[in-house]
Amino acid sequence: MKLDFNTIIIGAGVAGMTSAIYLRRAEVTCLLIEQEMPGGQITRTSTIENYPGIKSITGPDLAVDMFSQVQELGANVIFTKVEKIIDQEEYKIIHTSTKDYTCKHVIIATGRSPRKLMIEGEEKYTNRGISYCAICDGPLYKKKEVAVIGGGNSAVEEAIYLSNICTHVTLIHRKDRLTAQKNLINRLLERPNVTIEYHSTATEFMGEDGHLTTIKIHNTETKKEKQIAISGCFIYIGQIPNTAFLKDLNICNEHGYVKTNHLQETPIDNIFAVGDVTSKELYQIVTATSDGAIAANAIINRQ
Numbered sequence: 168m169k170l171d172f173n174t175i176i177i178g179a180g181v182a183g184m185t186s187a188i189y190l191r192r193a194e195v196t197c198l199l200i201e202q203e204m205p206g207g208q209i210t211r212t213s214t215i216e217n218y219p220g221i222k223s224i225t226g227p228d229l230a231v232d233m234f235s236q237v238q239e240l241g242a243n244v245i246f247t248k249v250e251k252i253i254d255q256e257e258y259k260i261i262h263t264s265t266k267d268y269t270c271k272h273v274i275i276a277t278g279r280s281p282r283k284l285m286i287e288g289e290e291k292y293t294n295r296g297i298s299y300c301a302i303c304d305g306p307l308y309k310k311k312e313v314a315v316i317g318g319g320n321s322a323v324e325e326a327i328y329l330s331n332i333c334t335h336v337t338l339i340h341r342k343d344r345l346t347a348q349k350n351l352i353n354r355l356l357e358r359p360n361v362t363i364e365y366h367s368t369a370t371e372f373m374g375e376d377g378h379l380t381t382i383k384i385h386n387t388e389t390k391k392e393k394q395i396a397i398s399g400c401f402i403y404i405g406q407i408p409n410t411a412f413l414k415d416l417n418i419c420n421e422h423g424y425v426k427t428n429h430l431q432e433t434p435i436d437n438i439f440a441v442g443d444v445t446s447k448e449l450y451q452i453v454t455a456t457s458d459g460a461i462a463a464n465a466i467i468n469r470q
């Protein structure tokens with residue numbers, strides 16, 4: 168049976184794009200399927216300063232550079248949503264919302280999506296003051312007061328970025344200390360226009376005329392409620408893996424991450440997974456690109 172492609176990569180984040188680069192350099196036919204825009208999580212990242220060889224770059228710029236490399240190497244790219252992978256053992260069928268494609272190998276690189284707070288007003292004011300992407304929406308809040316929720320690397324990095332644009336940034340974190348890298352925390356603490364509300368959980372978003380105006384927070388130590396006037400709120404409370412379309416395959420762990428071995432192989436023959444969609448110790452661009460290269464190399468070695 169003639170298959171459409173040797174390999175189909177699902178997801179054009181940094182992991183999937185790296186797989187495409189390695190496969191194309193070895194002249195393996197591949198199709199890269201993306202449902203939004205190339206880049207994945209880095210398109211929502213303001214500044215990247217820990218990718219070796221590049222001292223500082225914006226996430227969107229790195230995404231554009233990688234995607235142009237993928238295209239120059241002749242990878243086929245389509246923009247559609249993958250709904251299901253059908254395992255026929257000898258080959259796989261990738262069922263998308265537009266068409267079915269056949270291939271020998273699959274690389275799952277669908278990454279993660281921002282976790283939601285699930286509190287009152289969040290849905291109502293999303294895109295009307297609430298955002299999950301400071302680099303996309305931050306400029307809308309120039310010279311305004313905003314809040315950032317979370318205490319990890321993303322929240323702290325994006326709070327630093329927003330403090331350059333906005334009059335004031337309130338960082339709201341549920342614990343008594345931030346868990347981001349020390350250098351990021353130090354940079355945040357140096358900012359004169361940043362206030363940190365520790366031990367605090369957001370309980371409600373309120374607005375006027377269809378736009379966010381206020382966040383209500385609860386201090387778990389003092390048990391006091393407080394309302395803060397803000398024009399924008401950026402939520403960075405972690406991510407959830409994009410694996411709902413894999414439920415029939417039974418290759419995910421109890422947290423929804425795909426299980427892989429040292430070659431990025433899943434429990435199903437010829438199906439690989441790379442990047443943030445996998446269960447791993449360190450979620451970074453370097454580890455995602457590393458996964459992408461390892462999976463592609465395993466496929467190249469089977470040719």
Ligand code: NAP
Binds near residue numbers: 318324346406
């Ligand atoms: P993260 O490290 O999982 O941090 C999530 C933050 O949100 C934590 O402070 C957590 O608080 C808080 N949180 C979780 N659920 C919450 C809820 N329901 N309500 C309020 N707060 C909540 O997520 P991330 O910052 O998005 O980072 C994801 C991964 O990418 C991490 O592995 C990170 O290291 C990596 N990353 C690295 C860089 C970098 O190297 N420069 C930049 C960005 C991201 P608790 O601590 O209380 O759980």
